[in-house]
Amino acid sequence: MSAKSVHSASVSAQAGGPESPKLLSVAGLSVQLGGRTLVEAVDLDVARGEIVGLIGPNGAGKSTIVKAIAQLLPHRGDIRLDGAPVGRLGARARARRLAYLSQDDQVQWPITVAELVALGRYPHRSGWGGTPGAGDRAAVEAAMRAADVWDLRRRRADQLSGGERARARLARVLAVQAPLVLADEPVAALDPRHQLEVMALLRGHCADGGGAIVVLHDLTLASRFCHRLLLLDRGRAVAAGPVEQVLTPAHLRAVYGIAVVSGRHRGQTYIVPWERDDGPHER
Amino acid sequence: MTTVSRGDTPESEPATEPGYGARAGLGNGPYTDASTGAGSEPGTGPSRAGPGSAPGGGPGIGPETGPPTRPDAAQSAAAAAGWLGALGLVGLLTLGLLGLSLLSLGFGAAPLTWAEVLAGLLGVGPEEHRLIVQQIRLPRVLLAWLLGAALGMSGAALQGLLRNPLAEPGLLGISASAGLGAVLALYFGLTAVSLWALPATAMAGALLATLLLYALTRGGASNLTLILAGVALSSLAGALTSLALNLAPSPASVQDIVLWLLGSIADRSLADVRLVLPFVAAGLALLLAAAPALTLLTLGEAEATSLGVHLPRLRGLVIAGSALSVGACVSVTGTIGFVGLVVPHLLRGLVGHRPGRLLLPSALGGALLVLAADLAIRLLDTPQPLMLGVVTALVGAPFFLALVLRSRRALA
Numbered sequence: 001m002s003a004k005s006v007h008s009a010s011v012s013a014q015a016g017g018p019e020s021p022k023l024l025s026v027a028g029l030s031v032q033l034g035g036r037t038l039v040e041a042v043d044l045d046v047a048r049g050e051i052v053g054l055i056g057p058n059g060a061g062k063s064t065i066v067k068a069i070a071q072l073l074p075h076r077g078d079i080r081l082d083g084a085p086v087g088r089l090g091a092r093a094r095a096r097r098l099a100y101l102s103q104d105d106q107v108q109w110p111i112t113v114a115e116l117v118a119l120g121r122y123p124h125r126s127g128w129g130g131t132p133g134a135g136d137r138a139a140v141e142a143a144m145r146a147a148d149v150w151d152l153r154r155r156r157a158d159q160l161s162g163g164e165r166a167r168a169r170l171a172r173v174l175a176v177q178a179p180l181v182l183a184d185e186p187v188a189a190l191d192p193r194h195q196l197e198v199m200a201l202l203r204g205h206c207a208d209g210g211g212a213i214v215v216l217h218d219l220t221l222a223s224r225f226c227h228r229l230l231l232l233d234r235g236r237a238v239a240a241g242p243v244e245q246v247l248t249p250a251h252l253r254a255v256y257g258i259a260v261v262s263g264r265h266r267g268q269t270y271i272v273p274w275e276r277d278d279g280p281h282e283r
Numbered sequence: 284m285t286t287v288s289r290g291d292t293p294e295s296e297p298a299t300e301p302g303y304g305a306r307a308g309l310g311n312g313p314y315t316d317a318s319t320g321a322g323s324e325p326g327t328g329p330s331r332a333g334p335g336s337a338p339g340g341g342p343g344i345g346p347e348t349g350p351p352t353r354p355d356a357a358q359s360a361a362a363a364a365g366w367l368g369a370l371g372l373v374g375l376l377t378l379g380l381l382g383l384s385l386l387s388l389g390f391g392a393a394p395l396t397w398a399e400v401l402a403g404l405l406g407v408g409p410e411e412h413r414l415i416v417q418q419i420r421l422p423r424v425l426l427a428w429l430l431g432a433a434l435g436m437s438g439a440a441l442q443g444l445l446r447n448p449l450a451e452p453g454l455l456g457i458s459a460s461a462g463l464g465a466v467l468a469l470y471f472g473l474t475a476v477s478l479w480a481l482p483a484t485a486m487a488g489a490l491l492a493t494l495l496l497y498a499l500t501r502g503g504a505s506n507l508t509l510i511l512a513g514v515a516l517s518s519l520a521g522a523l524t525s526l527a528l529n530l531a532p533s534p535a536s537v538q539d540i541v542l543w544l545l546g547s548i549a550d551r552s553l554a555d556v557r558l559v560l561p562f563v564a565a566g567l568a569l570l571l572a573a574a575p576a577l578t579l580l581t582l583g584e585a586e587a588t589s590l591g592v593h594l595p596r597l598r599g600l601v602i603a604g605s606a607l608s609v610g611a612c613v614s615v616t617g618t619i620g621f622v623g624l625v626v627p628h629l630l631r632g633l634v635g636h637r638p639g640r641l642l643l644p645s646a647l648g649g650a651l652l653v654l655a656a657d658l659a660i661r662l663l664d665t666p667q668p669l670m671l672g673v674v675t676a677l678v679g680a681p682f683f684l685a686l687v688l689r690s691r692r693a694l695a
């Protein structure tokens with residue numbers, strides 16, 4: 001079985017013809033908070049089967065965009081899920097189609113990993129929470145196995161290592177079974193192996209017909225795992241499109257003020273930030 | 284913006300995906316491709332040898348990757364045990380509450396047996412027993428229930444909302460503010476105008492304090508900020524109460540107010556119970572309605588919102604519920620502290636630390652604690668009758684101190 005065939009099958013099955021709406025389409029997104037413009041006129045879309053990476057320096061507006069799409073911040077612009085304006089969806093209907101993983105690792109009470117992951121089923125249950133049905137349990141189990149936290153399911157969330165908790169929180173997001181996953185720096189503070197695992201997990205979600213937006217700082221991870229990238233600087237899109245069009249030395253120098261070392265390995269590009277480079281012109 | 288074709292992206296290399304599929308096993312999701320079911324082969328399959336497959340496999344998943352379709356009996360059993368545990372806890376607390384209530388109804392200057400108490404309750408025994416049970420002792424027991432339930436559940440709900448185990452109506456100044464409202468009603472003689480003036484002003488005080496508190500600590504304040512906000516509110520309410528006492532026209536009314544402030548459920552009537560019952564019931568109902576959302580708040584406000592929690596509604600429920608139930612009780616019983624701190628803390632571990640599941644047990648536990656404290660006061664038989672608020676503070680303050688000591692690292 002080839003991945004390509006799986007993917008194209010799922011895309012053609014779920015996305016229909018070329019006219020069918022994108023999983024997510026964002027047009028003219030602007031966010032202003034306290035008189036400051038954090039994001040201005042950003043366009044972005046995600047097709048099924050696609051991971052789109054948001055990259056850019058600290059304060060470029062990556063997290064703000066993700067929060068605005070998740071309807072966590074007041075914003076202007078048009079955000080559509082499968083062609084329907086997301087603002088018109090009820091909170092639960094929206095939650096079933098869009099899962100958000102925040103940058104802050106906060107699990108306040110020492111609940112178990114299984115209970116943490118099961119919280120992802122809330123949008124699928126009745127107003128009172130109710131007892132989880134077989135479908136809920138199966139989704140929770142599948143998510144825990146996918147994120148490799150099945151063995152940790154009876155452990156308390158506060159007793160996990162950073163990598164374990166990151167995977168448990170990602171399992172919580174996967175348990176929602178929302179088509180669109182918004183992950184804000186899911187690999188921050190993870191060791192290299194766990195970084196690769198988390199990114200592979202998000203890829204798996206997309207290979208199954210979902211889509212994802214991932215905020216990243218690691219350029220190699222962005223190059224290796226994302227189908228398309230959006231490079232941001234001070235709230236504006238600098239470049240968007242396929243990896244090789246976005247992660248050019250000129251863009252990286254202009255946005256980050258760095259020079260990079262890059263090369264190819266097994267058909268993929270790796271990028272290592274090498275030194276400061278403010279270029280011939282002042283930024 | 285163009286959609287990238289798969290050919291552009293390195294990860295479309297065939298080798299990676301089957302290995303992933305084996306791990307993902309999101310078999311019941313809407314995105315399942317039937318063919319990934321074949322991925323139930325162990326994650327150590329040949330795919331790991333392929334290029335770019337490094338993220339795919341992990342040694343830890345070997346034995347666990349078994350057939351992913353089998354519903355996990357252990358997990359559902361654990362979930363069932365969790366629910367049974369919570370139900371069992373509620374049942375146990377209810378039984379304890381009923382037993383202690385019978386004991387409390389029977390105990391007094393004229394001791395009654397359980398049978399006599401039951402007969403008195405039902406009104407089938409001697410008239411004397413009926414009077415003692417229904418008129419004298421029952422209001423006390425019912426007030427203990429209402430007060431304890433209000434304080435216990437409010438404490439648990441506030442701790443969930445503020446995501447802080449030190450939140451409690453007494454410590455945070457909500458009870459003191461309700462007390463201030465009630466004192467103002469007494470001071471200005473509003474009680475002569477309407478029977479409802481006292482609970483109304485007390486609830487208004489509680490509401491104001493809770494809103495202020497929320498404004499001061501929104502967005503996950505530290506323990507330190509929360510306690511400081513509570514201290515500030517308590518001090519302000521205390522100072523204004525003292526001012527009212529200071530300016531009070533007669534020593535008699537001062538003594539009335541002070542005695543009432545100490546907190547007691549003795550010598551209350553069924554009319555008092557009827558006065559506060561609707562408000563406490565409404566308040567508890569509001570708090571219970573917040574239960575599922577409170578559990579989700581464990582994830583932080585942003586992720587809880589992304590899961591469909593309406594934060595303003597949740598805040599409104601908890602703030603209004605606490606203000607109604609605590610405010611109404613304070614108007615009849617005076618300020619009684621620490622119940623809302625101690626009870627949720629003792630019960631939290633028994634419900635798996637889930638804030639939503641803590642509410643009902645905390646209400647029952649609070650009622651049990653207040654009833655027990657009241658019974659202890661009567662058993663001690665001191666020359667001057669001890670006040671309930673004094674006793675709960677004497678027990679609760681050291682408990683609070685211990686909690687602070689334990690979390691002193693967080694405070695520092």
